Amino acid sequence: MTAERRLLLVTGLAAMALAAWLGLTVALVMLTLEPADRSLVQQLLAPRWALALMSWVFAVMVVAGLIRRYLMPAMVTPARIADQARALVSTEGAPPVAASGPKGIQDLAQAINELAGQRDELRRNMAERVQEASRSIQQERNRLAALMSELTQSVVVCNLDGRIVLYNNRARLQFRALSQSPTLADGAELIGIGRSIYGVFDRQLVAHALESIHLRMARGAGSPSAQFVTTTRSGQLLRAQMAPVRVSDAAAGEPALSGFVLMLDNVTRSFQEEHQRDQLMHGLTERSRSSLASMQTAVDMLALPDLEPDMRERFLGIVGDEVSAMSRRIADLAHTTTQGLKTRWPLEEMLGADLLLAAQRRIEAVTGRSVPTAEVDASVWLHVDSFSLIQALTYLSTRLFEEFEVRFLRLRLQSAEGRARLDLIWEGHAMSTETVMSWEADPMRIGAESTPLSVRDVVDRHGGEMWFERERLRHEAFFRFLLPLANASEQLEAAQVLVNESRPEYYDFDLFQGTETDSALDDRPLSLLSFTVFDTETTGLNPSQGDEIIQIGAIRVVNGRLLRQEAFEQLVDPARDIPAESIPIHGITPDMVQGKPRIGQVLPAFHAFAQDTVLVAHNAAFDMKFLQLKEASTGLSFHQPVLDTLLLSAVVHPNQESHRLEAIAERFNITVLGRHTALGDAIVTAEVLLRLIPLLQEKGIHTLREARDAAQKTYYARLKY
Numbered sequence: 001m002t003a004e005r006r007l008l009l010v011t012g013l014a015a016m017a018l019a020a021w022l023g024l025t026v027a028l029v030m031l032t033l034e035p036a037d038r039s040l041v042q043q044l045l046a047p048r049w050a051l052a053l054m055s056w057v058f059a060v061m062v063v064a065g066l067i068r069r070y071l072m073p074a075m076v077t078p079a080r081i082a083d084q085a086r087a088l089v090s091t092e093g094a095p096p097v098a099a100s101g102p103k104g105i106q107d108l109a110q111a112i113n114e115l116a117g118q119r120d121e122l123r124r125n126m127a128e129r130v131q132e133a134s135r136s137i138q139q140e141r142n143r144l145a146a147l148m149s150e151l152t153q154s155v156v157v158c159n160l161d162g163r164i165v166l167y168n169n170r171a172r173l174q175f176r177a178l179s180q181s182p183t184l185a186d187g188a189e190l191i192g193i194g195r196s197i198y199g200v201f202d203r204q205l206v207a208h209a210l211e212s213i214h215l216r217m218a219r220g221a222g223s224p225s226a227q228f229v230t231t232t233r234s235g236q237l238l239r240a241q242m243a244p245v246r247v248s249d250a251a252a253g254e255p256a257l258s259g260f261v262l263m264l265d266n267v268t269r270s271f272q273e274e275h276q277r278d279q280l281m282h283g284l285t286e287r288s289r290s291s292l293a294s295m296q297t298a299v300d301m302l303a304l305p306d307l308e309p310d311m312r313e314r315f316l317g318i319v320g321d322e323v324s325a326m327s328r329r330i331a332d333l334a335h336t337t338t339q340g341l342k343t344r345w346p347l348e349e350m351l352g353a354d355l356l357l358a359a360q361r362r363i364e365a366v367t368g369r370s371v372p373t374a375e376v377d378a379s380v381w382l383h384v385d386s387f388s389l390i391q392a393l394t395y396l397s398t399r400l401f402e403e404f405e406v407r408f409l410r411l412r413l414q415s416a417e418g419r420a421r422l423d424l425i426w427e428g429h430a431m432s433t434e435t436v437m438s439w440e441a442d443p444m445r446i447g448a449e450s451t452p453l454s455v456r457d458v459v460d461r462h463g464g465e466m467w468f469e470r471e472r473l474r475h476e477a478f479f480r481f482l483l484p485l486a487n488a489s490e491q492l493e494a495a496q497v498l499v500n501e502s503r504p505e506y507y508d509f510d511l512f513q514g515t516e517t518d519s520a521l522d523d524r525p526l527s528l529l530s531f532t533v534f535d536t537e538t539t540g541l542n543p544s545q546g547d548e549i550i551q552i553g554a555i556r557v558v559n560g561r562l563l564r565q566e567a568f569e570q571l572v573d574p575a576r577d578i579p580a581e582s583i584p585i586h587g588i589t590p591d592m593v594q595g596k597p598r599i600g601q602v603l604p605a606f607h608a609f610a611q612d613t614v615l616v617a618h619n620a621a622f623d624m625k626f627l628q629l630k631e632a633s634t635g636l637s638f639h640q641p642v643l644d645t646l647l648l649s650a651v652v653h654p655n656q657e658s659h660r661l662e663a664i665a666e667r668f669n670i671t672v673l674g675r676h677t678a679l680g681d682a683i684v685t686a687e688v689l690l691r692l693i694p695l696l697q698e699k700g701i702h703t704l705r706e707a708r709d710a711a712q713k714t715y716y717a718r719l720k721y
Contacts, residue, residue: 011064018059022052079655081109086652086695087667088116095669154264157245162197162206165259174266175200178232184570184597189608192566194530194558196612197262201240204449205230208358208387209242210260215354217244217257227348228387229267237268284329291322298322347462349486352380352413352420359390360411363397366446371397373411374425380415383486384462391451392458395444396424396479404429412478419464420485425478436468521614521641522705526693529704531557531643532610533689534568535681536623537586539578543625548574549599550588552606553678555686556613560693562686568609569679571596586676600634603627607636614704618661618685620644641704645688647711652695659716664688 030038045052084097096113154174157166175191178200190199197206209226216224227241241263247256298315301307307315356373363371393411400406406428414421440456459466465482521529534554540547554568571588573596583589617623620642631637649659656663665672665684668691672684696702701710711717 010067011060014063014067015060018056018063022056078105078108081105081112083653083655084667085112086698087691088112095666156191156197156262156264157259158197158262159259160210160257162203164191164193164195164197167191167193171264174264177266178236178238184602184605188566188568189605189611192556192558193561193563194556194613199608199611200232200238201230205387206242206260208390209240210257211358211361212348212350212354212386213242213244213257213260215357219351219354228385235268236266237271239265239267280332287329288326291326295319295322347383347385347484350382350384350386352376352382352422353378355382355384355386355389356411356413356422358386359393362390363394363409366394367398367401369401369409371409371411373413375412375414377414380413380420381486382420383484385458388453388458388461389481389483391444391446391453392455393424395446396439396455398446399439400426400428404431415485418485420483422481422483423478424481425476427476430470431468431477433468440466522708523703525702526696526704526707527560530559530613531616531686531689532613532640533557533616533682533686534606534610534623535617535678535685536626537588537676537678538626539574539576540582541622543622543629546576547626548572548576549626550574550578550593551586551678552602553680553682554606554609555679555682557616557686557689560690562683562690564683567679567682568606570602570605572599572602573597574599599630603630603634603636607638610638610640613640615640615642616645616685616689617642618645618681618688620646641708643689643704643707644711645685645692647714647716648692648696648707649688650714650716651701651707651710652692652699654714661685661688 030041033041081097088097096116097109151168151170154171155166155168156164156171158164172191179190205228209228212226213224223243225241225243227239229237229239231237243261243263244257245259245261247258295318298318301315302312302319353376356376360371360373363369397409400409404426406426409424409426412421412423412425440459441454443454444451455466459481462483464484466479468477468479470477532554533556534552536549536553537551538547538549549572551571552568553570556563556566571593573593575598578588578590578593615624615638621644624638624642627638645661645664646659649656649664653659653667656667661681661684662672664670665688668688670684670687670691673680696707696710699710701707
């Protein structure tokens with residue numbers, strides 16, 4: 001309860017007490033009078049009731065003034081001292097408790113300040129000892145951080161839920177190139193501590209690679225890895241190699257992972273160059289056929305004994321011209337093929353039995369049917385893109401079950417004549433050649449999932465063959481894939497230097513301990529949530545009357561850490577005038593926003609930046625109203641939970657007079673830089689949030705739901721825009 005509400009409550013009680021006392025006094029006097037005297041008194045007082053009421057009101061005002069002057073300080077000061085003491089306990093360097101009033105209260109404040117000073121001195125002594133003991137360790141960390149930062153390889157480390165635990169500067173730059181709005185968010189909407197890697201990679205693709213690693217670990221591989229190629233939403237082609245991060249205390253003989261490492265390469269340009277070379281080779285082939293045909297005709301004519309001299313010269317010219325043209329085309333091809341490095345779809349070395357096991361699990365999971373394996377050569381190693389190949393097998397299996405009602409399927413793998421023969425066998429209806437060709441050429445669709453690749457694309461990618469056969473004696477039919485073999489001694493399990501002991505620029509290894517739970521976001525502890533703390537600068541204070549956003553700033557808080565390197569800041573052209581009276585407040589002039597993106601361009605980038613996080617702002621109702629008014633024009637909705645540091649401050653410090661951002665920052669000894677700039681206010685708000693969370697926990701408020709419920713009960717929650 002605020003001080004003003006307490007004053008109103010106490011004054012009301014005093015007014016009721018005065019009224020009761022006055023009424024009781026009049027009643028007692030009336031009871032002592034004779035009936036005639038009582039009637040006379042009533043006649044005398046009746047015209048003067050208004051004067052009595054005014055006297056009562058005046059008395060109430062005097063009492064209220066006395067309460068405010070003498071009683072309220074005695075009531076409010078101890079509560080305010082308690083609020084300041086809590087801030088002093090939770091924040092090192094917070095300003096000392098200041099109190100006015102009776103000497104006893106001042107002595108109490110002084111004693112609290114002395115205890116806080118002793119605690120700070122002990123903390124400083126302890127910090128000095130810890131710093132001295134860890135100086136050598138810090139030097140090693142700095143060296144590793146510098147090494148990781150300067151690596152030319154993009155490295156991203158994730159926990160098993162796909163949340164990013166670590167990334168280096170090269171990865172940050174690469175994700176910036178993958179961003180659909182790199183000039184706005186600098187790629188921060190795709191990468192960040194605590195963000196999901198599935199914003200870039202398909203979840204099933206990563207799960208397949210992890211399953212492959214698990215299989216290799218189970219077989220005792222020393223350094224298992226997997227690789228895949230995928231396209232991003234921006235159309236870029238990424239090649240990723242995955243290595244495991246092992247659990248250091250896992251039981252012997254039980255391979256366990258706490259996460260995985262992704263080493264990334266953008267192969268878009270090199271793949272395009274290879275495609276251009278293929279097109280050039282195809283053109284060379286087709287044109288050479290024409291040239292060879294012309295030369296063959298000319299040679300045949302030159303072999304005639306009675307050929308006229310002028311015709312002989314003409315055919316010799318044809319031969320010379322075609323030879324020169326072929327020479328030029330070959331020279332052009334040689335020149336083109338020397339440009340850049342050769343990039344192909346990466347094929348991984350994989351044990352054939354592992355591929356069949358993974359395919360069996362995938363087909364059974366999709367179709368719900370049992371798919372046994374038979375005649376599997378355990379010594380066969382394949383050189384394949386296992387993900388696309390399993391997609392092809394699953395696609396063919398689903399079509400067989402759905403369209404031909406086959407009774408069962410089984411998988412077979414053998415080697416013959418330097419290649420592997422992978423068969424998908426079934427019993428059932430016969431199939432026409434036209435049907436087989438159609439299935440090969442159609443884009444693959446498995447349930448609700450689809451891919452532009454066809455079975456023929458997958459086969460061509462492997463440089464293999466695929467056809468349909470029937471075994472009439474066994475009443476069976478099968479699709480046969482001819483696939484390239486690999487040498488087991490050349491497995492792609494070369495040692496990779498795992499980076500789970502490195503300390504690059506961007507990391508939070510505590511996230512290895514965190515996993516997604518089935519509980520709703522509202523029931524998760526505040527300390528485990530990821531927050532996007534943001535602020536807006538606007539042309540005015542009336543969003544419903546045409547005022548517009550002119551700047552958005554935001555920063556992330558993950559796992560109790562303020563990630564200053566993961567920030568969002570963008571000026572916005574409001575497409576209207578900026579009132580002159582507002583410029584001294586935010587410092588943004590019309591020239592500064594001229595030519596900047598409109599809000600329709602900026603909000604999608606900010607929406608992606610804030611994805612999967614809790615939004616936080618100071619006086620959030622104001623900022624959220626501006627965002628909500630843009631939902632119709634942008635098609636974006638901010639459905640995330642929202643926390644308001646103004647309301648949370650009122651929860652933990654209900655006795656303070658002010659909950660302005662500057663006042664809260666002063667209570668927590670937070671340095672305010674860049675006030676009334678969007679990013680500056682967002683950083684201060686984030687610092688305030690980190691100070692408020694432990695104070696909320698002291699009040700028994702641990703989860704997001706509890707924090708939101710407590711905030712809605714405060715007086716300030718009634719503010720509307």
